[in-house]
Amino acid sequence: MQKVKVSLTVNRKKYNLKVDPDERLLDTLRDRLHLFGVKEGCSIGECGACTVILDGKAVNSCMVYTFQIDGSQVLTVEGLEIDGRLDPLQLSFIEHQAVQCGFCTPGMLMSAKALLNKNPNPDKEAIKTAIEGNLCRCTGYQQIIEAIEASTKKDGSE
Amino acid sequence: MIEFEALKPQNLKEALAVLKEKGMDIKILAGGTDLLVEINNNSDRLGDFKYLMDISSIKGLDEIENKKEHLIIGALCTHTQISESELIKRNFPILIRAAKTIGSTQIRNRGTIGGNINNGSPAADLITPLIALKGSVILKSKNKKRELPLQDFITGPYKTDRKEDEIMTKIKIPKITSDYQSSFQKVKRRQAVAIARINLAVVTDIKKKRFNDIRVVFGSATPTAIRFLKIEKRLKQAHINELDLESIAEQTGQEMVEITGERWSTPYKKPVVGNLLIRALQEIIREVQ
Amino acid sequence: MEFNHVHKSKKRVDVYEKVTGRAKYGADMRFPDMLYAQTLYTKYPYAEIKNIDLGSAQKQNDVEAIITAEDVPNNKFGVIIENQQVLAEDKSLFIGDGIAVVAAKTAKAAGRAVELIDVQYKELKGVYDSLEARKEGSQLIHEENESNQVIHHPLRKGNVKQGFLESDVIIKREYDTPFIEQSYIEPEAVVAVPYQENSTITIYGSIQNPFATQEAVASVLKEKLNKVRIVQNHMGGSFGGKDEVVSSMAARAAILALKTEKPVRLVNTRDQSIKESYKRHPYKMKYKIGATHDGRLKAMQIEAVADSGAYACQTPFVTWRSVVQATGPYEVENVKTDTYGFYTNNIYTGAMRGYGSPQVIFAQESLMDELAEELDMDPVQLRLKNIYHNNSITASGQKLDSHQVSLKEVLTKAVEKSDFIEKYNRYKKEQPGDKKRGIGLSISFRGCSLGAEAIDAAGIILSLKKDGSVNLYSGLAENGQGLKTVYCQMAGEILGLDIDRINFMEVDTLISPDSGSTVASRATLIGGNAVKKAANNLANRIKKFIAERYEQTEGDIVLKDGTIYGKKDIEIMSIAEMSSKAAMEGVYLTSYGWYVSPEISWDEETGQGNPYFTYVYGCQVAEVEVDIKTGEISVLKMTAAHDVGRAINPANVKGQIYGGVMMGLGYGIMEELKTNQGYIQNTNFDEYLIPTVKDMPDIDPIIVENPDPDGPFGAKSIGEPTLELGAAAIANAVANATDKRIRSLPINLEQIIVGRKLSKGGE
Incomplete structure (x- = not known):
């Protein structure tokens, strides 16, 4: 397989890479850039554990080949924190006990983040739609919704 | 394990030239939400291919155009784009209802209308309403362009009439007048990220309280989504307040069985297709009254 | 009682690394x-x-x-x-x-x-059905055995024959449940x-x-x-x-x-995971129950057959828990149960949250509603007549006298909060439209911890550092449920330290005391008692050190807010300062806590004994809407009342309830690992469906607290009780809505419309 040159901006840092055609964005992020916060749960776009924000939209990074997205911007959970300061969403997840085993957490955060970027004051239904593709087996989703709802209110008042 | 080379043409012209040359060895990749699953699963449906040609970033194929007689949707429009389009909302709200039920937010952000059609799944949620809207597809090859009704483009489960050197560029939907009503129904095993157990699109105009031009299309009930012509015929000119619901439901089930024969799922689907049609008709009737 | 660290919704101690992506999971190791x-x-x-x-x-x-x-x-x-x-x-x-x-x-x-x-x-040619495997002359899966039977647990109490003779109403029903995948998101x-x-x-x-x-x-x-x-x-x-x-x-x-x-x-990939990992046991159950006209249960006879798949794995223990819970939390004088496990060539079965209880609770609690119907009583009334109270005798002959038997309390609270009676009667009447609502409930008692399965003991090591921080070594492990936080809270309570001063070390067999497995909802109860012991040992050592040097008596010394207080609340010094001084003087600042559970007993021949030293009680109420034209079910509301003894961390307890309720919902209406001649048909999350956020009902958790004398700070269990009740409550709600009783899980589209499951290849 012939490698393909791709340049990507991941978490505000630019990378020039040579990737295999069958290298998924998930593989690039985990195996090359060691962003292990991006989790692999099903490999077929059903669980959402590998969710990242690609050019402003939440996508399953297992459903994208890296060679497809030359010139794109990618944000992973590692990029939510800026200069040691956690994103309000991360703080809200902590505050609302929205985490149990934590495996779905990075994907949940990225789906929620993509939603809030687009719509800072979503209603509950919009929040549910944003994370409908993120399976969680521990929490029953309740405290995750509470965490996202709380950070919308904060955003709204700012 | 499937191995392939990547092709990434810069524009449509280049893509078509490459297809002309080695189309038989090429799989076309758009949003990837079906294809990457099949590659991951080593699916038999993939057949042999040497190249994966990514067209997802080709410019000009993701636009929604408002023509006088038609609405044109670029094949690379994502489900999210369709869900959020004011133009589509105004003209074909049924498409929005269907698009919103596809996969998850992440899937809708990547998956495209062209991909949904070309994958040819019997349960594809856009194919059903598009057939009911009498949509057609535009295919381009290096030297040719052709248009054919979507109904004819889908030739079987996961089978289409696309030639190896062609790319689907657009989906064309004839506009309907404002007295048309529509309904989309989908039966799911869970509330989200669910493949349709059955879906149904009904598009009709009602004149003098009678169904006039009525189109009834079921997905996931027959090998490919198709119009149920017999029931359409029966409903045409039927008075909306004088419908024999029970017998319409019954006949719908029979029409399905005539097409599929008795299958393991028949005991469930036979009554439910009828129930769904009744529900869709009632929804439409409620809307006009 | 006033607490400073337990009984509070403290933030999880492992949450920072989990929200930042820093937490390393198995697949992240390089x-x-x-x-x-x-x-x-x-x-x-x-x-x-x-x-x-x-x-x-x-x-x-x-x-x-x-x-x-x-x-x-x-x-x-x-x-x-x-x-x-x-x-x-x-x-x-x-x-x-x-x-x-x-x-x-x-x-x-x-x-x-x-x-x-x-x-x-x-x-x-394999054997793919547990009842086939049971037949004499069936192909032996393990040739060294005489039959395919993995285990048979009998239970005999009183005289069922006599009991049925004394019954006015007898009903017999059969129920079955499918293979279930645990569906942890991390393969x-x-x-x-x-x-x-x-x-x-x-x-x-x-x-x-x-x-x-x-x-x-x-x-x-x-x-x-x-x-x-x-x-x-x-x-x-x-x-x-x-x-x-x-x-x-x-x-x-x-x-x-x-x-x-x-x-x-x-x-593993997800496909590999689903293909090779063991599942929850499918059960085929026959129930026979007899009662008097006024609703007193007289006799119960049960046969439950579990499919063990290719290996024994934990079948003997899983089915044993079924024995204890099979009759439900009801006083019945005459009981005969036989619970079996058989080898087949299906995927093997083992532990999954609930561990042999969700199957029998589905049957038992469906049966109670069926009996209520037969007796023309409401489901609450029938249950109230028969449930365990303090000093009740269980089916295995155990007298429940060590703790508060709070069944009536959980039942009443859930019923009142959900407006059960009013809704039950309203929904029973003819409802207009295609969408029918229903409400149903289920109750359970559940033995805490391992019970007579095995020795039940756990250990904790606490090591106080010179700066007053503490390392905590545990043999029981964080599975995501929040154990680390709860242990830190308990240790903090006794040592007067904030939980951020306590570091729960990863479980490492190099140093962690072997405490058996983190299973059976035993971690808070058993491990928590060990934390308490270790922390008390350490606190006593600190007190002794201070008493000897600062003219105090140990009894007057209090550890609080990181500080040591003496007589009349005089501040003596910080724990950090003391740690440093003590270390310099060669005082040993590491302590060990080892806890062994109170005695239990079991007779394998008769199924009699005291299988668990304490129990928890729960009640869940489900409200559903059934689309009788498509078979779709929406669970609208779940009210879940659970007695946890004491909630060490109420936010975590709620998290367990929310999660358990959703898992129970999956069991009730959508989950089923499908097999055909041993092949698994749904090997990923596109076909093995678990609940998404859109399937989530409004969940109302009710935490009931009756501190248990044997629990640390009174705490007992919550992990498994939350999951075992949902499917039964939903089944009862569906029956209330549609007047149709479905005795096979999951209650999916086909069951509502056709009345049975359909599958490719036919049945």
């Missing part, structure tokens, strides 16, 4: 020269393995080693009965049996090599590192029970336990699921690591 392993699975569920040709696979670039059963020093392991093959030797017994494992420099190379291994099989992952420090092998990974894995790996390698080290990483969910399957993977990786002298990583 070591220099690490190899990637891939398993080749059998092609047929039941087949003789005639020949394995590794030739062309071995020649592949980057392939470093391939192992088959021949390379496994001791190929059979198991916690109860040692008959699980690490790799299939002469025969594959189920579709997830491994044949060979390749280790290569890249994952791709390993994958390619696996495809090149040439195996010759002779396909055999299994292990890395085996050879000769690290002075261990022969060190295993890192997604391991629910490090000590069980240690025993399995040591036995497979024929190595001493003290040479096998297991380190648990953050774990992406387990729910009972990451035990034997992970032990098997750890053993395979270990053999490859020792062979290549390199670290070997073995990580």
Whole structure:
């Protein structure tokens, strides 16, 4: 397989890479850039554990080949924190006990983040739609919704 | 394990030239939400291919155009784009209802209308309403362009009439007048990220309280989504307040069985297709009254 | 009682690394020269393995080693009965049996090599139904046995014959439940590192029970336990699921690591995970119940048959828990139950949250509603007439006198909060439209901890550092449920330290005290008591040190807010200062706490005894809407009342309730691992459906607290009780809505419309 040159901006840092055609964005992020916060749960776009924000939209990074997205911007959970300061969403997840085993957490955060970027004051239904593709087996989703709802209110008042 | 080379043409012209040359060895990749699953699963449906040609970033194929007689949707429009389009909302709200039920937010952000059609799944949620809207597809090859009704483009489960050197560029939907009503129904095993157990699109105009031009299309009930012509015929000119619901439901089930024969799922689907049609008709009737 | 650290919704101690992506899970571990392993699975569920040709696979670039059963020093392991093959030797017994494992420099190379291994099989006619397997003369799955029976647990109390004679109404019903996948979102992952420090092998990974894995790996390698080290990483969910399957993977990786002298990583894809990991047992149950006209239960007779699949795994214990809970929390004088497990060539079955209770509760609680219907009583009334109270005698003859039996309390609270009676009567009447609402409830009592399965003990080590911070070493492990936080809270309460001063070390068999497995909702109860003991030991040592030097009596000293107070609340010094002084004087500041549970008993012949030393009680109410035209069910509301003894961390308790309720909802209306002649038909989350956020009902958790004299700070259990009730409550709600009783899970589209399940290949 012939490698393909791709340049990507991941978490505000630019990378020039040579990737295999069958290298998924998930593989690039985990195996090359060691962003292990991006989790692999099903490999077929059903669980959402590998969710990242690609050019402003939440996508399953297992459903994208890296060679497809030359010139794109990618944000992973590692990029939510800026200069040691956690994103309000991360703080809200902590505050609302929205985490149990934590495996779905990075994907949940990225789906929620993509939603809030687009719509800072979503209603509950919009929040549910944003994370409908993120399976969680521990929490029953309740405290995750509470965490996202709380950070919308904060955003709204700012 | 499937191995392939990547092709990434810069524009449509280049893509078509490459297809002309080695189309038989090429799989076309758009949003990837079906294809990457099949590659991951080593699916038999993939057949042999040497190249994966990514067209997802080709410019000009993701636009929604408002023509006088038609609405044109670029094949690379994502489900999210369709869900959020004011133009589509105004003209074909049924498409929005269907698009919103596809996969998850992440899937809708990547998956495209062209991909949904070309994958040819019997349960594809856009194919059903598009057939009911009498949509057609535009295919381009290096030297040719052709248009054919979507109904004819889908030739079987996961089978289409696309030639190896062609790319689907657009989906064309004839506009309907404002007295048309529509309904989309989908039966799911869970509330989200669910493949349709059955879906149904009904598009009709009602004149003098009678169904006039009525189109009834079921997905996931027959090998490919198709119009149920017999029931359409029966409903045409039927008075909306004088419908024999029970017998319409019954006949719908029979029409399905005539097409599929008795299958393991028949005991469930036979009554439910009828129930769904009744529900869709009632929804439409409620809307006009 | 006033507390400073427990009984409070403290933030989780492991949450920072989890929200930042820093938390390392099994698949995130990287070591220099690490190899990637891939398993080749059998092609047929039941087949003789005639020949394995590794030739062309071995020649592949980057392939470093391939192992088959021949390379496994001791190929059979198991916690109860040692008959699980690490790799299939002469025969594959189920579709997830491994044949060979390749280790290569890249994952791709390993994958390619696996495809090149040439195996010759002779396909055999297997047994895929537990009732078939039960028949005399049935094909033996394990030829060394006389029959396919894994276990038979009888229980005999009173005289059922007589009981039925005295009954005015007798009903007989059959119920069944499917295979269920635990569906942890993180697939299994292990890395085996050879000769690290002075261990022969060190295993890192997604391991629910490090000590069980240690025993399995040591036995497979024929190595001493003290040479096998297991380190648990953050774990992406387990729910009972990451035990034997992970032990098997750890053993395979270990053999490859020792062979290549390199670290070997073995990580499952979701398909592999679903194919090879054990499931919840499907049950086929026959219930017969007799009652008087006024609703007193007189006799109950139960036969439950569990499909154990290819291996024994935990079938003997899972089915044993069913025995204890099979009659429900009801006083019945005459009981006869027989619970069996049989081998088949299906996927093997083992632990999953609930552990043999959700199946029998589904049957039992459906049956109670059916009986209520028959007696023309409402479901609450019938239950209130028969439920356990203080001093009730259970089916196994145990007198419930050690703790508050709070069934009436949980039942009443849930019923009142959900407006059950009014809704039940309203929904029973003819409802207009296609969408029918219904409400249903279920109740349970659940034995806490292991019970008579095994010795029930746990240990904790606390080590106070010179700066007043503490390391906590536990043998029980964080599975995601919040154990670390709860233990830190308990230790903090006694030591007067904030939980951020206490560091819960990862479970590492090198130092953590072997405390058995983190299962059976025992961690807060058993491990918590050990934390309490360890912390009291340490606190006493601190008090002694201060008393001896600062003219105080130990009884007057109080540890609070990181400070040591003496008589009349005089501030003596900070714990940090004391730690530093004590260390300089050579005072030993490490303490150990070891807790052994109160005595229990069980007679295998009669099923009589005191199987658990305490119980928890719960009631869940489900409100549903059934679309009778499509079969779709929406669960609108779940009210869940659980007595937890004391909620050490109420936010975590709620988290357990929300999660357990959703898992119960999945069990009720959508989840089913489908098998056909041993092949698994849904091997990923596109076809094995678990609830999404859109399936979530409005969940109303009601925490009931009756502190238990045997619980640390009065705390008992919450993990499993939350999951075992939902399916039964939903089934009852569906019956209330539609007037149709569905006795088979899941209650899916087809069951509502057709009244039975449909499947490809027909039934």
